[in-house]
Amino acid sequence: MTSPPSASTPDTTLLVLDAEPPPRLGRLTGRARIEHADPSTLAERLPHADVLLVWDFASHAVREAWPGGGPRPRWVHTASAGVDHLMCPELAASDTVVTNARGVFDQPIAEYVAALVLAMAKDLPRTWELQRAREWRHRESQRVSGTRACIVGSGPIGRTIARTLKALEITTALVGRTPRTGIHGPADLDRLMARADWVIAAAPLTDQTYGMFDARRFGMMQPSARFINVGRGQLVVEDALAEALAKRWIAGAALDVFEHEPLTPDSALWQLPGLIVSPHMSGDTIGWRDELGRQFVELYERWEAGRSLVNVVDKKLGYVPGR
Amino acid sequence: MTSPPSASTPDTTLLVLDAEPPPRLGRLTGRARIEHADPSTLAERLPHADVLLVWDFASHAVREAWPGGGPRPRWVHTASAGVDHLMCPELAASDTVVTNARGVFDQPIAEYVAALVLAMAKDLPRTWELQRAREWRHRESQRVSGTRACIVGSGPIGRTIARTLKALEITTALVGRTPRTGIHGPADLDRLMARADWVIAAAPLTDQTYGMFDARRFGMMQPSARFINVGRGQLVVEDALAEALAKRWIAGAALDVFEHEPLTPDSALWQLPGLIVSPHMSGDTIGWRDELGRQFVELYERWEAGRSLVNVVDKKLGYVPGR
Numbered sequence: 001m002t003s004p005p006s007a008s009t010p011d012t013t014l015l016v017l018d019a020e021p022p023p024r025l026g027r028l029t030g031r032a033r034i035e036h037a038d039p040s041t042l043a044e045r046l047p048h049a050d051v052l053l054v055w056d057f058a059s060h061a062v063r064e065a066w067p068g069g070g071p072r073p074r075w076v077h078t079a080s081a082g083v084d085h086l087m088c089p090e091l092a093a094s095d096t097v098v099t100n101a102r103g104v105f106d107q108p109i110a111e112y113v114a115a116l117v118l119a120m121a122k123d124l125p126r127t128w129e130l131q132r133a134r135e136w137r138h139r140e141s142q143r144v145s146g147t148r149a150c151i152v153g154s155g156p157i158g159r160t161i162a163r164t165l166k167a168l169e170i171t172t173a174l175v176g177r178t179p180r181t182g183i184h185g186p187a188d189l190d191r192l193m194a195r196a197d198w199v200i201a202a203a204p205l206t207d208q209t210y211g212m213f214d215a216r217r218f219g220m221m222q223p224s225a226r227f228i229n230v231g232r233g234q235l236v237v238e239d240a241l242a243e244a245l246a247k248r249w250i251a252g253a254a255l256d257v258f259e260h261e262p263l264t265p266d267s268a269l270w271q272l273p274g275l276i277v278s279p280h281m282s283g284d285t286i287g288w289r290d291e292l293g294r295q296f297v298e299l300y301e302r303w304e305a306g307r308s309l310v311n312v313v314d315k316k317l318g319y320v321p322g323r
Numbered sequence: 324m325t326s327p328p329s330a331s332t333p334d335t336t337l338l339v340l341d342a343e344p345p346p347r348l349g350r351l352t353g354r355a356r357i358e359h360a361d362p363s364t365l366a367e368r369l370p371h372a373d374v375l376l377v378w379d380f381a382s383h384a385v386r387e388a389w390p391g392g393g394p395r396p397r398w399v400h401t402a403s404a405g406v407d408h409l410m411c412p413e414l415a416a417s418d419t420v421v422t423n424a425r426g427v428f429d430q431p432i433a434e435y436v437a438a439l440v441l442a443m444a445k446d447l448p449r450t451w452e453l454q455r456a457r458e459w460r461h462r463e464s465q466r467v468s469g470t471r472a473c474i475v476g477s478g479p480i481g482r483t484i485a486r487t488l489k490a491l492e493i494t495t496a497l498v499g500r501t502p503r504t505g506i507h508g509p510a511d512l513d514r515l516m517a518r519a520d521w522v523i524a525a526a527p528l529t530d531q532t533y534g535m536f537d538a539r540r541f542g543m544m545q546p547s548a549r550f551i552n553v554g555r556g557q558l559v560v561e562d563a564l565a566e567a568l569a570k571r572w573i574a575g576a577a578l579d580v581f582e583h584e585p586l587t588p589d590s591a592l593w594q595l596p597g598l599i600v601s602p603h604m605s606g607d608t609i610g611w612r613d614e615l616g617r618q619f620v621e622l623y624e625r626w627e628a629g630r631s632l633v634n635v636v637d638k639k640l641g642y643v644p645g646r
Binding site: 107108111112114115118119121122124125127128130131134135136137138139140141142143144145164167168169261262263265266267270271276277278279280281284285286287288 | 607
């Protein structure tokens with residue numbers, strides 16, 4: 001929680017960086033001047049905005065436009081859990097408050113991870129291949145109960161993943177930046193990862209986590225281990241993962257996020273043996289845009305009333321700290 | 324629990340109906356005469372057996388051979404949860420005790436059902452199709468938390484499925500033959516099924532359950548509902564399911580069991596829109612044969628010691644009654 005630099009009035013300019021109009025903003029009609037920008041107009045509009053809503057969270061336009069001259073919005077909200085796409089040194093050093101969509105994605109992403117874990121344990125991808133080939137081939141599959149997961153990222157998403165996997169009787173270990181009750185620090189990571197059946201990346205992208213899943217770490221994992229990334233593509237050195245799969249250092253992987261998104265048709269990742277590719281959709285369940293819109297309106301109403309904001313990002317850390 | 328007709332001696336003949344030798348029986352060497360039969364020799368061997376272990380649980384040989392003349396084994400154990408493949412009026416009317424593999428498949432099948440539920444909610448089959456086509460296409464998926472499941476079959480498998488789905492925050496209703504605490508009777512079935520997002524068949528095959536999922540019942544389900552069968556193929560009228568999928572009375576289905584197994588390459592089921600086909604493997608996790616062998620040896624040791632057997636099937640009902 002933090003005190004807002006100032007409350008809004010009907011004269012407040014709310015600038016929305018969007019590709020398509022966000023839902024639920026109608027509630028703010030007459031209470032703010034709502035303007036829209038796209039990546040090509042953002043730099044020009046930014047000095048005239050009091051509040052910036054980053055709805056197009058796939059865009060790097062904020063990071064690019066922010067360092068320019070002139071006044072800057074006092075508050076930036078991003079309709080995403082990660083803030084890596086907008087942060088730059090000038091924004092980090094400024095007085096501007098940054099908030100994120102903490103909470104909206106926790107349960108959907110946790111369910112998605114459970115879906116991938118179970119699909120891999122039960123060999124569902126092979127089942128689909130065999131179905132397509134009209135081939136009846138019985139196989140033995142794996143029990144997930146009693147297996148071990150190491151979840152990297154101890155924010156609300158990582159903790160919800162841990163709770164969901166525990167409900168499936170999987171033994172879970174959470175690793176975060178700061179050790180605290182129930183959460184291991186970075187010093188324990190290699191040891192926990194080396195004995196995990198499931199290594200799950202759900203960390204924010206920061207200087208500390210960039211490229212953390214590299215050849216050394218894939219080489220440490222068990223040959224039977226599976227790796228899942230629902231965090232950010234840049235947590236993973238993709239070439240190292242490709243090598244780990246090709247050389248069977250690990251048994252399989254699933255990526256929902258990539259260094260470059262969307263993945264182009266010529267990417268080698270589409271056909272890596274043992275890799276499941278999905279298009280950055282783990283958190284996006286039916287109604288998610290509505291929920292993101294509603295969450296922003298709630299924050300806006302706090303701001304308007306001069307109350308303190310929640311979901312405030314620590315701009316140095318790159319995420320919302322604390323439980 | 325029931326008292327065994329008599330305890331065994333080293334002269335006891337244990338006849339094993341198998342396609343491949345069961346593991347763990349080595350423990351009984353010198354304690355019983357172990358003989359093997361296949362479907363072609365079973366009728367001839369049956370009169371000389373004290374105990375019959377049905378290890379080849381895909382075979383109907385027992386049902387066919389049992390009505391013949393001569394003495395019959397006093398105890399028959401099947402390494403399966405269902406007993407439909409061996410029951411016949413003559414066996415039902417006899418004094419022979421029938422036991423099954425109750426317990427071995429509960430957790431594996433429950434995990435398999437959870438895998439299918441989550442895979443369908445998260446649209447994983449489409450994800451695999453798109454991956455194969457190297458196509459990046461973001462979709463919204465479904466949350467499973469807050470959805471409703473109706474589980475038909477209130478034995479240990481059905482109850483473990485319910486517990487597992489509840490852990491995923493799915494609201495569950497169990498339907499069994501006899502209403503009791505926490506379990507609905509058949510009178511509630513249609514009402515519960517009509518409002519379920521997931522209808523899961525995990526019942527034994529009996530006169531009451533044969534063909535119970537027919538056109539009338541598929542027609543009652545919600546258009547958004549998915550149907551999963553991990554019980555026995557004959558619970559389902561397959562043509563009615565095909566019609567329900569083709570006409571979009573329901574949104575999807577997954578069958579692990581079929582009226583005729585193995586499914587032949589020319590079966591229309593392989594390519595029904597929205598149907599996931601798997602080769603009767605939901606309960607078969609790594610180590611399952613060992614576990615089945617160990618379970619039989621434990622039962623055999625009870626029998627040998629003149630103690631009462633467990634997992635005793637009510638031959639009229641066609642399953643092990645009670646909690």
